[in-house]
Amino acid sequence: MTIQLGQTAPDFRQESTHGEIRFHEWLGSSWGLLFSHPKNFTPVCTTELGEVARLRPEWDRRDVKPIGLSVDPVEAHHKWEADIEETQKARPDFPMIADPAAKVSALYGMIHPESDPVLTVRSLFVIDPSKKIRLILTYPPSTGRNFHEVLRAIDSLQLTDTRSIATPANWSPGEPVVISPKLSDEEAKRQFPQGYRTLKPYLRLVDLETSIR
Template identity: 75%
Template structure:
C-alpha cells in the first residue's frame, strides 16, 4: 500500500511497550510522528531512539506525540530499551509498537521487497490533528535520520496552517516567509500590515516578527 500526502493516516490497533494502542484514539487532537526501524538491536536506530527521547520537550512544545515501530515483539523491545539507555544515556520515553505480525508495516507500505522483504524500511510519517499525512520520508539503512529537520518541518507545517504563507529554502523559525500566491496584493496588505517585499509578482516576502522583509515594501 502506498501512502500519499493529504491521505487519512490508516488507523490500527497494535501492541506496544505501553500496552495496546488504537492509533487514532491515542493521537487524539495532537500531531503525530510515526517512525519505523528494520529491527531491534541495530546500531543506527539505537542512536535515533535516544535522540527522540532527548527531544521530548521539543515534541511537547509543539503538541506532537511520537511513536516508534519495529517488527520485533515487546519482550525484545524491553531488552533493546535497556541497551539504548546504557549506551546512549537516555531513556526511551515514548511507545514502541511491536509490529511482529506486520499489521502496521503493511498498512503504511513499510515493507520494500527490493530492499529487504523481511524487515521494515526506515520511514517517517508526520500526521496532523485531523489524522492527515503531511510528511513522508524514507531513509536508507546506513544514514541516521535528522530529527532536527523533522522538527523544523513540523514548525513550517504548523505555521503555514495558521497563516497564509509558505516557508522558503533553509527556513528556520523567526526567518522571513513567503506570502501565499493565493492572496491578492490587497488581501496580503490586510493580512500583513507591517508590509511585504515584492521581488516578483509571484514572490513576495514578509517578516512575521515585525518589520518589513526587504527594501521594496508593498503599497498599502
C-alpha cells in the same frame, strides 16, 4: 499499499511497550510522529531512539506524540530500551509498536518489495490532529535520520496551517516567509500591515514577528 500526503493515516490496534495502542484514539487531538526501524539492536536506530527521547521537550512544545515501530516483539523492545539508555543516556519514554506480523508495516507501505520482506524500511510519517499525513520521509539503512529537520518541518507545517504563507528553502523559525501567490496585493497588505518585500509578483517575503495574531 501506497501512502500519500494528505491521506488519512490508517488506523490500527497493536501491542506496544505502553500496552495496546489504538492509533487514532492514542493520537487524540495531537500531532503524531510515527517512525519505523528494520529490527531491534541495530546501531543507527539505537542512536535515533536516543535522540527522539532527548528531544522530548521539543515534541511537547509542539504537541507532537512520537511513536516507534519495529517487527520485533514487545519483550525485545524493552531489552533494547535498556541498551539505548546505557549507550545514549536517554531512555525512550514513548511507545514502541511490536509488529512481528508486519501488519502495520504493510498498512503504511513500510516494506519495500525489493528489500528484505521481513524487515521494515526506515520510514517516518508526520500526522496532523485531523489524522492527515503531512510529511513522509524514507531513509536508507546507512543514514541516520535528522530529527532537527523533522522539527523544522513541523514548525513550518504548524505555522503555514494558520496563515496564507509558505516557508522558503532552508527556512528556520523567525526568518522571513513567502506570501501565498493566491493573495492579491490588496489582501496581502491587509493581512500583513507591517509591509512586505516584492521580489517578483509571485515572490513576496514578509517578516512575521510583528504580525502573528
